[in-house]
Amino acid sequence: MDVLIACRQLSKDYESGAGVVRALREIDLEIRQGEFVAIVGTSGSGKSTLMNILGCLDRPTRGAYELAGFDIGTRSSDARAILRNRLIGFIFQGFNLLPRTTALENVELPLVYRGVSARERRNQALEALAAVGLAGRVHHTPNQLSGGQQQRVAIARALVTGPPMLLADEPTGNLDTRTSLEVLALLQRLNRERGITIVLVTHEHDIAACASRVVTFRDGRIVSDVREKSVDAAAELEKLPPPEPSVVADGASGSDPAAEQRRRLGGPIPRALYAMTALGGVLGLGLGVAYCRAVLEVSSTPIPIAFAFVLEAIFAVRYAQKSMGRPLTSDQRVRVSLGYTLGVGLLLAPLTALGWMPWSKPVLDLLAGLSGSRLALALGALVLALATVTLARYLVLALVAPLVAPAGGGKKRPA
Numbered sequence: 001m002d003v004l005i006a007c008r009q010l011s012k013d014y015e016s017g018a019g020v021v022r023a024l025r026e027i028d029l030e031i032r033q034g035e036f037v038a039i040v041g042t043s044g045s046g047k048s049t050l051m052n053i054l055g056c057l058d059r060p061t062r063g064a065y066e067l068a069g070f071d072i073g074t075r076s077s078d079a080r081a082i083l084r085n086r087l088i089g090f091i092f093q094g095f096n097l098l099p100r101t102t103a104l105e106n107v108e109l110p111l112v113y114r115g116v117s118a119r120e121r122r123n124q125a126l127e128a129l130a131a132v133g134l135a136g137r138v139h140h141t142p143n144q145l146s147g148g149q150q151q152r153v154a155i156a157r158a159l160v161t162g163p164p165m166l167l168a169d170e171p172t173g174n175l176d177t178r179t180s181l182e183v184l185a186l187l188q189r190l191n192r193e194r195g196i197t198i199v200l201v202t203h204e205h206d207i208a209a210c211a212s213r214v215v216t217f218r219d220g221r222i223v224s225d226v227r228e229k230s231v232d233a234a235a236e237l238e239k240l241p242p243p244e245p246s247v248v249a250d251g252a253s254g255s256d257p258a259a260e261q262r263r264r265l266g267g268p269i270p271r272a273l274y275a276m277t278a279l280g281g282v283l284g285l286g287l288g289v290a291y292c293r294a295v296l297e298v299s300s301t302p303i304p305i306a307f308a309f310v311l312e313a314i315f316a317v318r319y320a321q322k323s324m325g326r327p328l329t330s331d332q333r334v335r336v337s338l339g340y341t342l343g344v345g346l347l348l349a350p351l352t353a354l355g356w357m358p359w360s361k362p363v364l365d366l367l368a369g370l371s372g373s374r375l376a377l378a379l380g381a382l383v384l385a386l387a388t389v390t391l392a393r394y395l396v397l398a399l400v401a402p403l404v405a406p407a408g409g410g411k412k413r414p415a
């Protein structure tokens with residue numbers, strides 16, 4: 001195997017107010033292509049300092065650092081940036097993803113800097129996301145992803161340029177045991193299958209055990225460097241108790257398109273909800289008429305109708321909250337508006353035809369005088385009227401719902 005990293009008598013001093021901090025002291029370290037190295041040590045022992053130098057983000061104060069045969073100490077910062085871009089993928093504890101930017105766009109970013117065409121960028125980013133098991137989440141933004149998924153996006157971003165080496169400074173520092181092992185299993189697979197060299201800083205023994213070589217730092221020096229058989233993270237994962245159901249449910253809602261679809265549709269609408277809506281409508285009409293007569297002292301049609309629409313919506317939303325335990329989804333609101341409007345229409349049509357409604361006579365007279373194309377016109381107008389009423393109901397429902405039943409309230413389900 002070729003030597004990828006060679007540090008000789010490498011030192012790093014930091015000037016600070018209190019004097020010089022000797023963060024690294026005469027380090028000798030060689031890492032070969034395809035190795036999986038864990039760097040461990042107490043806080044302040046120089047691990048991150050070493051990673052910054054290995055990643056060409058910083059230069060040693062003394063000594064030499066060669067990366068893939070290039071002497072980094074003597075290179076300009078531009079040359080170092082080029083080497084960094086070609087040879088190294090970084091993974092950080094805090095993921096460092098751009099918020100409000102999809103996984104796909106985050107992973108495309110390093111390719112943007114390389115001037116890769118948009119089409120090619122997209123293909124390569126999709127491939128990298130698939131390699132980390134996130135093919136189903138490419139359009140999610142970081143806040144729609146779990147910590148482990150965000151770290152996998154970050155790994156995809158590190159991988160997308162095809163670097164021979166990944167540097168990871170506490171990549172699992174923000175993750176729980178299971179998720180840490182998942183990330184480790186992924187890194188081990190990349191190491192095994194693609195021969196990617198991995199250098200990883202960690203505080204945790206279990207994580208270091210997954211590496212095939214463990215280098216321990218103390219006070220800026222290497223105090224031990226051992227190669228041993230690594231623990232298989234995937235096998236360790238199998239031994240863990242199954243994840244809590246709530247975790248599974250949360251994870252599933254985003255990953256499985258069918259589950260996502262079900263969540264969006266929100267299930268069938270109970271018949272009683274329509275009855276409650278009608279009750280609200282009747283009460284609203286009565287209230288509206290009373291309001292017009294007593295307060296406004298006018299006779300109006302639109303005002304009672306507006307009252308009816310609002311009360312219908314309030315009754316529907318309250319009833320949904322009570323019977324289904326959560327607010328109506330937007331799909332359900334569409335179905336309620338449409339179903340209720342058509343239902344009322346079907347109910348009123350025969351009553352109108354029988355002459356029992358106050359508007360029966362003018363409507364029947366109008367219909368009697370219609371024929372041919374005018375009849376078609378009237379039918380069109382009817383359809384348009386139904387659609388308008390449906391839309392109005394939907395809008396009122398959408399406006400009323402967050403006021404009457406805030407989304408957060410019904411979301412929590414008992415464990």
Ligand SMILES: Nc1ncnc2c1ncn2[C@@H]1O[C@H](COP(=O)(O)OP(=O)(O)OP(=O)(O)O)[C@@H](O)[C@H]1O
Nearest residue numbers: 014015016021023042043044045046047048049050
């Ligand atoms: N920019 C800096 N200026 C001055 N001193 C620094 C600077 N960066 C690091 N140091 C010092 O160098 C020493 C090594 O720091 P480093 O960050 O490498 O430790 P570490 O092993 O990564 O610790 P941790 O496990 O807490 O991350 C520390 O004493 C630290 O205070």
Ligand SMILES: [Mg+2]
Nearest residue numbers: 047048049169
């Ligand atoms: Mg550190």
